[in-house]
Amino acid sequence: MAEIFDALPGIEVPVGAITRNLAKMWEDTAAKGGPAPAADDVKATQVNFVLHLGFNTTVTDAVEQFQTAVLFSQRAPCRVVVLCPLPIDDPGTEMRAKIYGECHLGKSKGDTRCCEFVLLSYPFAARRFLESQLSVCLIADLPLFYWVHRFASIHRLSEYQYLLQRSERILIDSAIADLGISSFVWPRPEAVRDLVYARLLPVRQSIGQLLSGYEPKLLVHGLRAVAVTHGEKYLAEGRVLLAWVKERLVGCEASTEVSYDCRLAPTGENGVLKLDFEYTNGHCFRWYGDLERKNACIDADFGSGRSTMHIAVSLLSPDAALSDAMFF
């Protein structure tokens, strides 16, 4: 994990002088004529955002997630703290810190938003001291959001109860999470959000907008089976979409006899995400998406004639999914 900390951008500073060095970083940038906040109001931090990289994170992946956090901070200026634990058997005993800042220039003079990153590398054995160290890296009184990324064992999260207890939202990505996630007992399950569900927003929206045009009873009348078919890389999306559709259909008072099935698409249809409602009364509903080509076709017939519609659809980008999972 030390290689991740080394690979991520930033200036290494003493752990005990993070705040002072952050201020100096902006002063030095301004002195060189670079974009820097002239006053605290330019930083205008909205939230504290902790990205916790687990042991399954690779260097390339860490850099990618860091960039996602940068993009997210352009939407919502924040203090980002990136936690990089050293492997359990790493002989290191000291914490290390890096600081990093970026300013985004908007269309107007007033539209300059700057965000700050603090990167902390810590020996796994020192995790019990992390709470205190983290507290001085965060901005007081602002909400805390916690993004858990690629933990080798989700049960290690139990070691970070203060983050689980205090965060407004805890973000996980069930597409890449440890399988134990389904059995993990969250202290505040209402705070947990799945980024897969967030990414599916445009799909849920297009299905929801269309089906909400029909009476719930009509949607479930004669409904026999529901199937989601997904390409190989969209297994999690398929599973989450099916769970969502099932919940919605139960809300429409669908029969308990309806079967729900999640299937893998044939080889070569990697971008596919399909939803089929099978009826006994001639009605039909099909939502066929190609997430790689960013389009979908909807076929519907609920007794007033068949209609076919082609729409543009794609999953939310990683930073937009973060934003949706955090704020909505």
Next chain:
Amino acid sequence: MPDAQRHPFLQGLSKHRGAPPTVVVIFGASGDLTARKLIPAVFNLGYDNLLPADFFLVGFGRKPIPDDEFRQGAAAAIKEFSRRELNPDVWNRIAANTSYVAGGYDERAAFDRLAKHITAIETKIGREVQTLFYISTPPSVFAPILLNLGASGLASRYLGRRHHAKVIIEKPFGRDLISARALNTTIRSVFEEHQVYRIDHYLGKETVQDLLVQRFANAIFEPLWNRNFVDSVQISVAEEVGVGTRGGYYEQSGALRDMIQNHTMQLVALTAMEPPVSLDAEAVRDEKVKVLKSIQPLKVGPGGDVARAQYAAGMMGGKQVKGYLEEEGINPQSTTETYAAMRLSVNNWRWQGVPFYIRSGKCLARRVSEIAIQFKRPPGTLFAESDRFNLAANTLAFQIQPDEGLSLVLNGKVPGLETRMQPVKMNFRYSTTFGSNTPEAYERLVLDAMIGDGTLFIRGDEAETSWALYTPVLEAWAAAGREGMDSYAAGSWGPAAAEALVADSKHTWRKP
């Protein structure tokens, strides 16, 4: 509507993501507002994936325009006026469902053609669609459009169902109380009130909506929001521009009709109203009407509650500018005010004795719209020595435009051995916190109408209550002619008569 009461397939989605299949019909499709605001609003809603998949845009106007030409004009408008650059993918999807119907506003057959056009859309897609009519025309044709929507059956489409027809009407909602009542009578002869969305774009501005959040989501303000702690309230809607080429229009309007009666009174209502029982449209509008009805009739004349003026020659941005009476298309004996200021007394438990000063004008020193709440000075004499302590009144100012945000003036100690103090200002700016590329007012309002949320629109009785307050003023001014008309130098903050209005209570106008 609580999430649990929504259609199961909309539960968990933001209400703004659940717009039903919709045809938006714009009357006045070749007009300025359509190009500057409406088309860019539709494009940006499409960009944000907020339009329903079955979305259709129909322009309606007197001028015969081929569909392709209308689409090209719309694309050009997006290029020129949209907050985002034209994205071909997004626009092509909208353009594919964009068409134009030509016809006179008083031509019944044209509305029958429009009805057939909408039915053909439904047949093509195999689904029912709601129709949202946007009347963006001069007020002289409001009535024929409304009556023809009624006669052709378009107004009552799917009435009683979720897809019922809706209508957005642009201001002005009348010129006085009589004409406002007449317009409302026409509207109600054709539409039910819940179908009607009277638009005041000020209500779509983030800062105006934030006013409700600041008031009712922060425990620190509401306990102070009354006559015990508030000294006065000032609401300014100042424009830098003069009448320019709109002299002909402005001569028939004036500052009171153009700005005070609508935008400014909405700001007054949101500032002064009691907490609504919910954020439901009717609950909010009930409270707004209640507070508007609490405002006492205005005294006109010397020592009264109103001031009016016209701008005279002056300097704007270091350059000499003409006075109003020298502007093109203006009668040299014009009695139209380019500036109006009022002192309102809100006669209710919360506000009795707190003056609400409102003003609006053209050719003022700076373009700014703000609401400033000035609090009373703290009691006692601890810091009463005026030569030692520069004690400012605490002022909470909501800046609506430009540089949307709010500021709070507090008194702080100047560092040093002696206790000296100075006012300090705490700022919150939308652009630094959220970026400046936030949705425009029209985007929010068009989408709200599409999903049937009338919270940010004006109800008929609100418009009438406001006109009931100002019609006697307009009548008195009309009777007085130029008598009592003050003037102010272009580029200044207004006339002496306005200063006198606040000086009675030892206040001064802010220069924000």
